[in-house]
Amino acid sequence: MxxxxxxxxxxxxxxxxxxxxxxxxxxxxxxxxxxxxxxxxxxxxxxxxxxxxxxxxxxxxxxxxxxxxxxxxxxxxxxxxxxxxxxxxxxxxxxxxxxxxxHSSDEHAWFRDPAKRDWYWWRPARDGMEPGTPGAEPNNWGSVFGGSAWEYDPATGEYFLHLFSRKQPDLNWENPEVREAVYEMMRWWLDRGVDGFRMDVIDHISKDPALPDGVLSVGQSYANGAPHYLNGPRNHEFLHEMHEKVFAGRDALxxxxxxxxxxxxxxxxxxxxxxxxxxxxxxxxxxxxxxxxxxxxxxxxxxxxxxxxxxxxxxxxxxxxxxxxxxxxxxxxxxxxxxxxxxxxxxxxxxxxxxxxxxxxxxxxxxxxxxxxxxxxxxxxxxxxxxxxxxxxxxxxxxxxxxxxxxxxxxxxxxxxxxxxxxxxxxxxxxxxxxxxxxxxxxxxxxxxxxxxxxxxxxxxxxxxxxxLIDLRHTEPAVVSGDFTMLAPHDEQVYAYTRRLGATELLVAGNFGATPAALDDLAGWDDAELVLDNTGQAPSDRILGPWQAVVYRRTVSP
Known part of the structure; x- marks a missing residue:
């Protein structure tokens, strides 16, 4: 394949x-x-x-x-x-x-449409609390951008959830109409010729519908609600559904x-x-x-x-x-x-x-x-x-x-x-x-x-x-498909590993410091080809110079 x-x-x-x-x-x-x-x-x-x-x-x-x-x-x-x-x-x-x-903007037509209220996460104030007063938010989650993750809407007397800015209300993916609207939009861009998507915080889309309180740390005003929305209960289901309804049957995305x-x-x-x-x-x-x-x-x-x-x-x-x-x-x-x-x-x-x-x-x-x-x-x-x-x-x-x-x-x-x-x-x-x-x-x-x-x-x-580096990835199959082996995992200055595919093996090493550092335990690499280095000087006696990186290639028995 x-x-x-x-x-x-x-x-x-x-x-x-x-x-x-x-x-x-x-x-x-x-x-x-x-x-x-x-x-x-x-x-x-x-x-x-x-x-x-x-x-x-x-x-x-x-x-x-x-x-x-x-x-x-x-x-x-x-x-x-x-x-x-x-x-x-x-x-x-x-x-x-x-x-x-x-999430969308609070200026999106969806958010402004009363008929689409359940496209977002709306909740009343805590039981017994006056809406709009400190501490009355539906739970104690904090926003990634600071402050509460809830914004009070005086017109309706309820709060909407925003994990980020108060102008970024979270979409309610539990609602199948939301999901279909998103998929329709994605198909529209793909039909236009777009080659795929980078999906922003896509493991946030499935929340625990109970929206429970998070654990409040000492000295913090708001709790980390992430355990209740990171990689939520239906995240895999939603992404598989997206794949089936948007990407299936389309090539090269x-x-x-x-x-x-x-x-x-x-x-x-x-x-x-x-x-x-x-x-x-x-x-x-x-x-x-x-x-x-x-x-x-x-x-x-x-x-x-x-x-x-x-x-x-x-x-x-x-x-x-x-x-x-x-x-x-x-x-x-x-x-x-x-x-x-x-x-x-x-x-x-x-x-x-x-x-x-x-x-x-x-x-x-x-x-x-x-x-x-x-x-x-x-x-x-x-x-x-x-x-x-x-x-x-x-x-x-x-x-x-x-x-x-x-x-x-x-x-x-x-x-x-x-x-x-x-x-x-x-x-x-x-x-x-x-x-x-x-x-x-x-x-x-x-x-x-x-x-x-x-x-x-x-x-x-x-x-x-x-x-x-980009040319090496395009021309050397071992970079794409080779096995990976970490070397010297306990070395605090040299980062080294090998990539091997068939009879080809690459050695990659980098010195994370301004002082020379030794490449240890590299028997058999003395006659290897220096494919790439970043200083213009090959290492002498297996000593990497300050911040030096090298890539060697050798032929091994498959």
């Missing part, structure tokens, strides 16, 4: 408002993307994933959708979208949309489900082709590794813990299912600032991180600017931030929970989502070539050094290293 095409593919995520502005209004748009398709084609990526471009009040940068079957004028028109799709396909790139159906908190065992079920749910999932274990019990404390990276996480996922989905591989996206800080060295060794560490990630078993995702080694931005005060999550969490932590502002800002500077959302750095001209106007979010001042024009011109850049 032939492997699905997406196993050898590389996906590139575009955050449209920050990618390229074609008309000078400070906001990226579809025509800006069209203008840079040749850059993406030259990078070698196979799939473009667009963050939401649907009509929206933009309370959460488009993840609050008011019309699922149109384009927001901020980004252009349906005609622009059709042109983008045509031009991407002409360059042999597929395009997938962001599917956001755990890609479906990936964002699933915070998903376990390996659950992911095996979600991605088992025989079950007909999704092709792959985004798990969060590795990007939650620098979070401790206290959300306002930064935890240093422990490399052995990172290896244990990736090793568990590689082993767990080795026989059934498929991994997605990512460091960055619109919700995560820049990996070179997070796990690398964004100072003296920025280029080396960005290349090393890309090498270690991409050659695992799974489909790699590149987030815009990652291929340039873009870094976190400097944030002086809370007023510099634009992200609703950062602003809401800051207000709750400082104003309601008594946290010190400097303590909260330290964490937001390191982990805040705005780090990923600063405009794409195209060149060294004003505003990094992103816009001729005033950008919606300030440009990272690093653009004079870190930009696409300089990277394309420099054969030793991060960009060209990513091109080599």
């Amino acid at each position: 032939t492997d699905p095409w997406w196993k050898s593919a590389v996906v590139y995520q575009i955050y449209p408002r920050s990618f390229a502005d074609s008309d000078g209004d400070g906001m990226g748009d579809l025509r800006g993307i069209i203008q840079h398709l040749d850059y993406l084609a030259e990078l070698g990526v196979d799939v473009l994933w667009l963050s939401p471009v649907y009509p929206s009040p933009q309370d959460d940068n488009g993840y609050d959708i008011s019309d699922y079957q149109d384009i927001d004028p901020l980004f252009g028109t349906l005609a622009d979208f059709d042109e983008l799709l045509t031009e991407a396909h002409a360059r042999s790139m597929k395009l997938i949309m962001d599917l956001v159906v755990n 890609l479906t990936v489900g964002e699933m915070p908190g998903v376990t390996v065992d659950e992911a095996k079920l979600y991605t088992d082709p025989a079950r007909g749910e999704v092709d792959m999932v985004f798990q969060f274990d590795h990007v939650w590794i620098d979070r401790g019990a206290d959300p306002w404390q930064l935890v240093p990276l422990k490399l052995t813990a990172l290896k244990a996480i990736f090793g568990r996922w590689q082993a767990g989905l080795a026989e059934v299912g498929w991994n997605s591989l990512y460091w960055n996206n619109h919700d995560q800080p820049r990996v070179v600032s997070r796990f690398g060295d964004d100072g003296d060794f920025r280029v080396e560490s960005a290349k090393m991180l890309g090498t270690v990630l991409h050659l695992h078993r799974g489909t790699p995702y590149v987030y815009q600017g990652e291929e340039l080694g873009m870094t976190n931005a400097p944030w002086d005060t809370i007023e510099d931030f634009r992200d609703i999550e950062a602003l809401g969490q800051y207000a709750q932590a400082v104003e309601k929970e008594g946290r010190r502002p400097d303590e909260v800002l330290t964490v937001l500077r390191a982990r805040g989502r705005d780090n990923a959302r600063t405009p794409m750095q195209w060149d060294s001209s004003p505003q990094a070539g992103f816009t001729t106007g005033t950008p919606w979010l300030r440009v990272n001042p690093s653009f004079s050094e870190i930009n696409a024009a300089a990277a394309v011109a420099d054969p030793d850049s991060v960009y060209h290293h990513y091109r080599k």
